[in-house]
Amino acid sequence: MRSSANRWWQKTGKAVFAAGLALSLAACGQPQEAAKPATQPTTEATPANASAQPEQVLRLNNFTEPLSLHPGLISDVWSSNVIFQTFEGLTRIDDKGVPQPAMAEEIKASDDLLTYTFTMRDNAKWSNGDPVTAHDFENAWKWALDSKNGSQYAYQLFYIKNAEAAFAGKVKPEEIGVKATDDKTLVVQLENPTPFFLELTAFYSYFPLNTKVVKDNPDWAKEAGPAYTSNGPFKLAAWEHKNKLTLTKNEHYWDADAVKLTKIEMNMINDANTELSMLEGGDLDWAGAPTGNLPLDAMPTLKEKGLLVITPKAGTYWYEFNTEQKPFHNKKIRQAFSYAINRKDIVENITQGGELVATAVVPPTMFAENEQGLFTDNDMEKAKQLLAEGMKEEGYANVDQLPPITLSYNTEEAQTKIAQAVQDMWQKNLGVHVKLENQEWNVYYENVKNGKFQVARMGWTGDFNDPINFLEIFRTKEGNNHTRWENRQYADLLAASAKEKDAAKRKAILQEAEKILVDEMPVIPFYFKSTVYAQNPKLKGVVISGLGNAQYKWAYFE
Incomplete structure (x- = not known):
């Protein structure tokens, strides 16, 4: 039971809630660059009067059971929201969106930017007190690059010399360009100069693993307990599967003095109305992004009362086609289904969270031109023409001869309403019959990964602030390309961009690649995401980056 902070929250009610959020809106109302946080961290001490200090326990909703709490195996926002609190890389993104030394105390780059030397902190420790060594990083990266381990994000490591070749089994692991020369020194060689490499080292694919623990217990990441060791500001204290995760402050963390929270309780509530009700009743301190949702029906009222914090996010919501299944192996049929959607209607009348219509894949925070898009929204004339041409190519005389169309989505209010709207648009505009199919997230995502879908709702939020992060998926x-689409010209352009040192020329290459992707339409872009949330006004110092990630390292209650 929350003590002083909880009683304050329940006693003051919605009036103070609204006032606090209005102030937050005033501070966060200006558009921000992709890598800028919505709320700045602080390391200021909490009030000096000890008797007046609130309990430093943060309660939030993490929406669902994490798919995994192994840094090398996760690929979803709910798992990553835990990992970003419990683990730390060689660098950490600060409140201004800039990578700073974290596990590494010193970072040196060669003049050609092909070799990085990281020197570990003397006080870098695991949550069990073991020292964090350079070997822990080398072994973790090589573990992810062993294709037998099933790391969907292994490709994020392909910037390292010979990493992709090793993943494909073409070279031996010892030829990968990462080497711990001793316990304190990690030397990394890259395939090409990579301007965002220090951002990558703050991402969970680059997090270390406790070599000794992993060797002794291969199942170390499946439960809370002595085997689960991490190196971040918090440690995993309890894991009540499908109910709640509890994190506590990691006393062995190198920067523990900056951490004010003593505990984080992460509930798993798959209902937006319940989440908002718990916030208003004082049982949660946060509702909405990055891991939860606010009720769509409540959005207009919340917005009118000034209770929403809305900031741009480097993310794109899309539907994915399984291009290996009929009829969506045909490009023209994919295009027809995309052009027959009214995106403006969806963002104005369903999501209502300040999203921008997306007729491109890379968000405007990375390609400003994409605010205008690469095709016309709701182009019914072209949709009908393309559908007719595609059916003729496939030998279908009319839409009744098309294979049954199933649209899949995970169980959640927003996904249901969007899917129902799209079903209606496709049936009215194209004359096709569409069946809806929904499942709980973990089951749903497993089916998507295994290709058991025709059209499925997904999307992407940037892992680092560069367009390649959206384009390299395909x-x-x-890895994360569930569409099974690939294109040699597209892949060659991405490879050429990696070798191009001129920023303007590199951008032009990537934009040419995006045009191919959008023309081939393995995914239907709907809208560019925004970060939308409400919070206990007593909570300060949470950093929400322009990529939508949350950091609680600096959070505290005043």
Whole structure:
């Protein structure tokens, strides 16, 4: 039971809630760049009067059971929201969106930017007190690059020399360009100069693993307990599967003095109305992004009362086609289904969270031109023409001969309403019959990964602030590319961009690649995401980046 902070929250009610959020809106109302946080961290001490200090326990909703709490195996926002609190890389993104030394105390780059030397902190420790060594990083990266381990994000490591070749089994692991020369020194060689490499080292694919623990217990990440060791500001204290996760402050963390929270309780509530009700009743301190949702029906009222914090996010909501299944192996049929959607209607009347219509894949925070898009929204004339041409190519005399169309989505209010709207648009505009199919997230995502879908709701939020992060998903059929689409010209352009040192020329190459992607339409872009949330006004110092990630390292209650 929350003590002083909880009683304050329940006693003051919605009036103070609204006032606090109005102030927050005033501070956050200006558009921000992709890598800028919505709320600045602080390391100021909490009030000096000890008797007046609130309990430093943060309660939030993490929406669902994490798919995994192994840094090398996760690929979803709910798992990553835990990992970003419990683990730390060689660098950490600060309140201004800039990578700073974290596990590494010193970072040196060669003049050609092909070799990085990281020197570990003397006081870098795991949550069990073991020292964090350079070997822990080398072994973790090589673990992810062993294709037998099933790391969907292994491709994020392909910037390292020979990493992609090792993943494909073409070279031996010892040829990968990462080497711990001793416990304190990690030397990394890259394939090409990579301007965002220090951002990558703050991402969970680059997090270390406790070598000794992993060797002794291969299942170390499946439960809370002595085997689960991490190196971030917090440690995993309890894991009540499908109910709640509890994190506590990691006393062995190198920067523990900056951490004010003593505990984080992460509930798993798959209902937006319940989440908002718990916030208003004082049982949660946060509702909405990055891991929860606010009720769509409540959005107009919340917005009118000034209770929403809305900031741009480097993310795109889309539907994915399984291009290996009929009829969506045909490009023209994919295009027809995309052009027959009224995106403006969806963002204005369903999502209502300040999203921008997306007729491109890379968000405007990375390609400003994409605010205008690469095709016309709700182009019914072209949709009908393309559908007719596609059916003729496939030998279908009319829409009744098309294979049954199933639209899949995970169980959640917003996804249901969007899917129902799209079903109605496709049936009215194209004359096709569409069946809806929804499942709980973990089951749903497993089916998507295994290709058991025709059209499925997904999307992407940037892992780092560069367009390649959105485009490289579709470079091969591996990893996070559930569409099974690939294109040699597209892959060649991405490879050329990696070698181009001139920023303007590199951008032009990537934009040419995006045009191919959008023309081939393995995904239907709907809208560019925004970060939308409400919070206990007593909570300060949470950093929400322009990529939508949350950091609680600096959070505290005043």
